[in-house]
Amino acid sequence: SYELTQPPSVSVSPGQTARITCSGDTLAKKYAYWYQQKPRQAPVLVIYDDNKRPSGIPERFSGSSSGTMATLTISGAQVEDEADYYCYSVDSSANHGVFGGGTKLTVL
Amino acid sequence: EVQLVESGGGLVKPGESLRLSCAASGFTFSNAWMNWVRQAPGKGLEWVGRVKTKTDGGTADCAAPVKGRFTISRDDSKNTLYMQMNSLKIEDTGIYYCSTRIGDHWGQGTLVTVSS
Numbered sequence: 001s002y003e004l005t006q007p008p009s010v011s012v013s014p015g016q017t018a019r020i021t022c023s024g025d026t027l028a029k030k031y032a033y034w035y036q037q038k039p040r041q042a043p044v045l046v047i048y049d050d051n052k053r054p055s056g057i058p059e060r061f062s063g064s065s066s067g068t069m070a071t072l073t074i075s076g077a078q079v080e081d082e083a084d085y086y087c088y089s090v091d092s093s094a095n096h097g098v099f100g101g102g103t104k105l106t107v108l
Numbered sequence: 109e110v111q112l113v114e115s116g117g118g119l120v121k122p123g124e125s126l127r128l129s130c131a132a133s134g135f136t137f138s139n140a141w142m143n144w145v146r147q148a149p150g151k152g153l154e155w156v157g158r159v160k161t162k163t164d165g166g167t168a169d170c171a172a173p174v175k176g177r178f179t180i181s182r183d184d185s186k187n188t189l190y191m192q193m194n195s196l197k198i199e200d201t202g203i204y205y206c207s208t209r210i211g212d213h214w215g216q217g218t219l220v221t222v223s224s
Contacts, residue, residue, distance in 0.1 A: 033211060035153070035211060037153070042215065042217060043145075043207075044214075045210065045211045048210050048212070086153050088155070096171065099153045100152075102152040102153070
C-alpha cells in the first residue's frame with residue numbers, strides 16, 4: 001500500500017512563513033499536488049506538478065519536492081490562508097490516487 | 109467557465125444503492141480523466157476512483173474500500189461522469205466530489221448519507 005503523511009497541524013503568526021510537509025514513497029517518482037480547503041467549501045488546487053502555481057493563486061504559495069518529501073510553503077502567511085491543506089499523488093502505475101491526511105493551518 | 113455539478117446524493121439504508129452523476133461543461137470532457145473524491149463528516153479527503161478517457165482506454169479504477177461495490181463510468185455524448193454505488197455501508201457517508209484529473213476543477217459536492 002502507499003500512504004502520504006502530513007503533520008496534523010501547523011501554526012504561524014501573520015507574515016511568517018508556513019511550511020507543510022508531505023512524505024511518501026510515491027513522491028520519489030510522482031508529482032505532488034496541494035489543495036486548500038476552507039470550511040464548507042470544495043478544495044482548491046494551489047500547487048500542481050510539485051511546484052507549479054495555477055493562475056489566480058497568490059505568489060506566496062510555492063511548492064518543492066525532494067526524494068520522498070514534498071513541501072508546501074506559504075511565504076508571509078495571511079489570516080485568509082487559514083484552512084486545511086491536503087497533498088495528493090498517485091501510485092507508481094498511476095492507477096490509484098492517494099491524499100495525505102490533511103494539515104490544519106492556523107494563522108494568528 | 110468550467111463547471112462540474114454533482115447530483116444523485118441522498119439518504120439510503122445500508123445495503124441499498126445510489127447513482128451519482130457529475131455534469132461537466134466549459135471544457136472538452138471527452139479529453140479529461142475524471143476523479144471521484146469523498147469526505148466523511150469531519151474527516152479528510154479520500155480518493156474514491158477515476159476513469160480514463162476513451163483514447164487512453166476508458167478504464168476505471170477504484171480505491172480498495174469501495175472496489176467491487178462502486179463502478180465509475182462516463183458518457184462523453186452527455187458530458188457526464190457517473191458512479192454507481194451498490195451495497196452501501198454506513199462508512200460510505202460523506203460528501204462526494206467529482207474533479208478533473210489534477211483537481212484544478214471541482215464540483216460543489218453531493219451528500220450521501222447511509223443510515224438505518
